[in-house]
Amino acid sequence: MRASCLVCGGKASWSLGIRARRHGGNAVFAPELGAYLCDLHARSGAEILIAFQTMSTGRVVVTTINDGKTVSKINHAIGGAPERQEAMF
Secondary structure: OOOEEOOOOOEOOEEEEOOEEOOOOOEEEOOEEEEEEOHHHHHOOOOOOOOOOOOOOOEEEEEEEEOOEEEEEEEEEOOOOEEEEEOOO
């Protein structure tokens, strides 16, 4: 599957991710966001908003939204493989 830029829909070379780690240490989780950028938009700058909500499920759910539209939703078990629920609009 060819990755598309979440901004322009062009060919994407960069994937977005987020991680929680101790300073200088290993990550407790580092899920991919299921979102990608082309070279232009990866280097153009961005405003990234984070809405962090605690859960007691041992899972990390990442929803990526661009311009009010859901790009992807991925449900990760901490230390496990993701269960991808992508919704490309």
